[in-house]
Amino acid sequence: MARSTRNRTLETRTARLKLPIEKRFPVTIGKGLILLYRRGAKSSTWYAKIAKGNDNYLLRALGQADDFQDANGVDVLDYFQAQCKARQLAEEMKRSAGTIQKPTTVGEAAEHYMAWYRDHRKAYKETENTVSAHILPAFGNIFIADLTTLSIRRWRDKLAITPPRRRTSIGINQQFGENAMTDEKKRARKSTANRILTVLKAILNKAFQDDLVQDDTVWRKVKPFPNVDEPITRFLTKAEATRLINSCRPDFRELVIAALFTGARYSELTRLRASDVNTDTALIYITAESKSGKGRYVPLNDDALDFFKELVAGKCGDVLIITKQDGTKWGKNHHVRLLQTACKSAKIEPAISFHELRHTFASMLAQLGVDLLTISKLIGHSDTRITSRHYAHLCDKTLTDAVKKLPSFGHDKKTKIQAII
Numbered sequence: 272m273a274r275s276t277r278n279r280t281l282e283t284r285t286a287r288l289k290l291p292i293e294k295r296f297p298v299t300i301g302k303g304l305i306l307l308y309r310r311g312a313k314s315s316t317w318y319a320k321i322a323k324g325n326d327n328y329l330l331r332a333l334g335q336a337d338d339f340q341d342a343n344g345v346d347v348l349d350y351f352q353a354q355c356k357a358r359q360l361a362e363e364m365k366r367s368a369g370t371i372q373k374p375t376t377v378g379e380a381a382e383h384y385m386a387w388y389r390d391h392r393k394a395y396k397e398t399e400n401t402v403s404a405h406i407l408p409a410f411g412n413i414f415i416a417d418l419t420t421l422s423i424r425r426w427r428d429k430l431a432i433t434p435p436r437r438r439t440s441i442g443i444n445q446q447f448g449e450n451a452m453t454d455e456k457k458r459a460r461k462s463t464a465n466r467i468l469t470v471l472k473a474i475l476n477k478a479f480q481d482d483l484v485q486d487d488t489v490w491r492k493v494k495p496f497p498n499v500d501e502p503i504t505r506f507l508t509k510a511e512a513t514r515l516i517n518s519c520r521p522d523f524r525e526l527v528i529a530a531l532f533t534g535a536r537y538s539e540l541t542r543l544r545a546s547d548v549n550t551d552t553a554l555i556y557i558t559a560e561s562k563s564g565k566g567r568y569v570p571l572n573d574d575a576l577d578f579f580k581e582l583v584a585g586k587c588g589d590v591l592i593i594t595k596q597d598g599t600k601w602g603k604n605h606h607v608r609l610l611q612t613a614c615k616s617a618k619i620e621p622a623i624s625f626h627e628l629r630h631t632f633a634s635m636l637a638q639l640g641v642d643l644l645t646i647s648k649l650i651g652h653s654d655t656r657i658t659s660r661h662y663a664h665l666c667d668k669t670l671t672d673a674v675k676k677l678p679s680f681g682h683d684k685k686t687k688i689q690a691i692i
Contacts, residue, residue: 275351276300276488281308282350284338287315300354302485304361308336308353315339317348319357321364329364333357377418377471378411380478387477398470405430405467406474415475415484420492423471427493430464431457458499465495504661505627506634507619514617522596523609525582527628529593532575533557534632534650537625540593541601545586548579555579557651567651630661637663 278298280286287310290296295318296308303322307330309315315336321329333356334346342349348356381402389395409426410418472490479487507515512531519527529540539557547556553571571579582592595601606625614622633646647658 275354276306278350281306284336284349287336287338300357301361302479302482304357304485306354306357310338313339317353317357319360321357321361331360333360374414374416375478375483376411377413377415377474378407380415380483381406381411381474383481383483384474384477401467401470402474406471410471415478416486418475418489420489423468423490423493427464427468427496430467431461431496433460435460435463461496461499465499468493468495504630504634505623506631507623507627509635511617511619512631515613515619518613518616520596520609520613522594523606523613525593526601526606526625527610527613528578529582530625530628531632532571532578533569534629535569536629537601537606538603541591543592544588545583545590545592546588548583548592550576550580550583565651565653567648569649633658633661 276298280290281296281298287308290308290310292310292312294310296310297305297320298308300306305320305328307318307320309318315338317333317336319329319331319333321331323329333353334348336353337347337349340347342352344352385395385399385402388398392398472493475484475490476487478484516524516527516531526537526540529535529543530537533540533555535543535557542558543555547558549555553576554568555571557567557569579592586592591600593601595605610625611622614620629650633650636646636649637643643655643658643663647655650658652658
């Protein structure tokens with residue numbers, strides 16, 4: 272059963288009687304269904320405006336509003352009774368036209384959404400994994416019409432306290448991380464819950480847009496956790512970076528140094544080829560498979576140029592320049608344990624992720640006074656707002672320099688004035 276749509280202007284007799292006479296006031300109560308209220312001097316009327324397709328509508332009077340006499344649910348209706356009658360009329364019209372569809376489950380809606388997603392969005396596999404791991408087990412067999420705001424909210428809350436999933440082989444029960452939750456881990460889990468909720472809402476919204484369900488009120492009421500998408504940007508000091516480099520095994524050391532010199536992502540570095548490095552112009556090209564979907568050039572300082580000259584020596588064309596010690600390509604997660612081991616040896620606790628080498632590159636530039644637009648271009652952010660969120664607080668050198676220009680206001684450090692106690 273569809274939930275009632277709230278409207279403070281029309282819900283009560285007192286509010287309606289304050290409205291101008293002879294004017295109509297609409298409120299959308301469903302897909303292609305509008306409830307209209309017309310204020311009269313001695314009698315007011317409810318109407319249903321029902322979409323018939325091709326921008327045509329049917330306008331049908333439902334009964335009098337209970338402005339001047341009490342509602343009886345038949346020919347004198349309050350706001351909620353008028354909604355109910357409008358929906359009944361719309362259903363009768365669909366039945367007579369043969370357009371009533373069988374109820375849709377969340378699983379069917381997810382299949383419908385993913386078929387569309389494959390052709391119109393990126394990161395299909397990641398979204399498919401989210402649907403399979405978190406949405407289908409909870410809601411797959413439930414009819415969308417049977418969902419409740421409370422059930423979705425409880426599911427969201429449970430996601431926020433469930434430890435992160437670990438990579439688990441097929442056929443083995445799903446493994447999870449540790450239950451111990453620091454404040455940062457709690458924030459991260461809530462942020463993850465928000466992203467999963469976004470996928471569920473996208474599935475349900477697509478079903479609503481394509482007329483697989485007639486009402487979207489239930490999930491619109493479920494809001495994401497607030498103030499959890501602002502991560503604590505962690506980065507290394509120069510001393511920590513040096514210790515880390517010295518603690519890495521030789522082949523992995525090349526990856527770490529390259530990340531610190533360029534701010535490139537792990538996946539971008541592992542596919543760098545000799546042809547991507549131009550030692551004459553001191554530029555490397557990060558290919559267009561990057562997260563933002565756009566390639567970019569990253570300039571190299573003198574030390575970085577010398578480093579990359581060594582990497583490309585004797586190589587040309589499509590030959591990878593950063594490989595494992597056996598000459599094979601670095602895989603998706605081959606770096607994880609190596610970085611944890613190096614951090615432990617370098618006494619960096621807790622261990623950083625490879626992505627935080629990228630943060631280190633950008634953070635050091637920010638602290639040196641480099642503007643956010645330049646940093647954004649160097650690290651390949653498609654939007655400077657993302658860069659600002661992570662690094663704006665580190666660009667305060669200009670603020671410090673500004674206040675140094677203030678006068679002393681007669682204050683002398685050598686003054687003999689003493690405070691009276």
